[in-house]
């Protein structure tokens with residue numbers, strides 16, 4: 025996601041290596057996978073009489089296979105036949121009457137659904153698809169930006185297709201949006217206002233219509249937000265005013281859709297009394313200890329703090345689970361503090377288990393915006409969010425969404441300030457917290473945003489933006505916006 029935007033979309037032939045690089049690059053985001061079964065369901069129940077074998081054959085979804093990534097057409101064909109069948113029977117379930125079809129064809133979505141790709145955007149996209157399906161909307165798969173096929177679907181389904189999530193596409197691959205865009209000369213084309221692009225965190229990009237056609241996994245939080253924290257029944261809930269769908273075209277901004285976390289009943293919380301005085305270091309790679317402008321601590325801080333805290337908290341330790349793929353020179357130049365017990369790279373279950381037994385998840389500056397702090401808070405493990413200050417201003421922080429979470433849930437640690445470092449750890453070792461969950465990640469809340477997004481009057485909003493644009497009043501900034509046919 026960072027540096028692997030849709031414009032650097034890999035070609036088919038190099039997609040697997042790119043996915044591997046992306047996966048390595050986004051280590052922390054792999055962990056999101058625990059919240060969803062990344063594979064989509066392979067079977068559906070068919071409620072008609074068992075002798076209707078042809079009905080079963082016509083509506084059967086393809087088996088999951090990481091080697092047969094062209095199964096998206098089978099999946100989509102079967103989904104459409106299921107929709108036709110339930111429409112004819114009159115038992116489609118909620119929302120099917122709303123002509124609510126979404127087509128997902130971004131490469132992240134495709135490779136997450138068909139090739140075990142569990143990088144951040146992949147898991148986020150599967151979460152979006154599942155949320156819509158859970159609510160009775162029909163989700164079709166358009167492969168890895170197979171615009172020829174999306175066009176073929178759109179010509180048949182027309183107004184029933186409300187939204188399309190895809191990248192711009194490539195001529196030499198399976199076509200581009202531009203090749204199939206509706207225009208005065210080609211009224212059968214796909215209208216630009218149906219096309220949404222994914223970006224994990226808001227950047228400066230824009231869709232053809234405007235910035236609201238960029239959807240994001242993290243909100244673009246302004247500092248003045250509607251922050252509220254309330255405790256109820258052993259779980260604290262944190263709200264920021266970004267719970268409901270917000271469509272911002274004036275001033276133009278991204279559309280935050282985000283993802284939901286697994287409900288509390290699936291989240292194990294280790295009782296405070298069973299946790300040793302342990303600080304878990306959030307890092308899957310040793311180079312995070314010295315990661316350019318994201319570096320936040322002197323290596324000596326760990327040794328000093330361990331010495332200082334051992335007397336006060338017998339058995340105190342720093343624990344981490346990271347790989348070290350650096351060269352011998354780099355290792356010599358940036359030794360990992362020997363005082364840290366490295367458990368090695370952990371799978372997601374061991375990771376949960378290990379930091380779940382800690383009293384603090386300590387951020388090292390990298391990776392930014394990972395989902396791990398949300399997961400830790402849900403397990404009643406506070407997060408230390410480091411930030412760099414220059415002339416009184418925060419110039420870098422690890423996790424923007426943690427900035428307004430109060431102590432003792434999140435601690436704001438000043439970079440290269442030993443006092444701030446050791447005092448944060450000391451407070452966390454002494455202060456138990458309740459599990460903390462973000463209201464915007466409550467499954468029902470996230471589902472509500474997805475429902476409101478697919479049902480939103482995007483054509484109406486686009487019509488206003490277009491009228492302003494044609495009158496010379498550009499309201500969407502100077503991104504990749506353009507003139508389009510409604």
Ligand SMILES: *[C@@H]1O[C@H](CO)[C@@H](O)[C@H](O)[C@H]1NC(C)=O
Nearest residue numbers: 063088089090091139140141
């Ligand atoms: C993909 O995931 C499934 C389910 O976890 C697993 O059975 C399969 O071996 C995986 N395939 C690859 C290529 O990793």
Ligand SMILES: *[C@@H]1O[C@H](CO)[C@@H](O)[C@H](O)[C@H]1NC(C)=O
Nearest residue numbers: 438440441442443444445447
């Ligand atoms: C370091 O952090 C402490 C505790 O937060 C703070 O009181 C102090 O002013 C900071 N020192 C500097 C030089 O910023």
Ligand SMILES: *[C@@H]1O[C@H](CO)[C@@H](O)[C@H](O)[C@H]1NC(C)=O
Nearest residue numbers: 274488489492495497498499
């Ligand atoms: C441009 O369009 C916006 C949104 O419709 C409107 O609020 C604004 O007044 C317009 N500006 C001009 C100069 O027409």
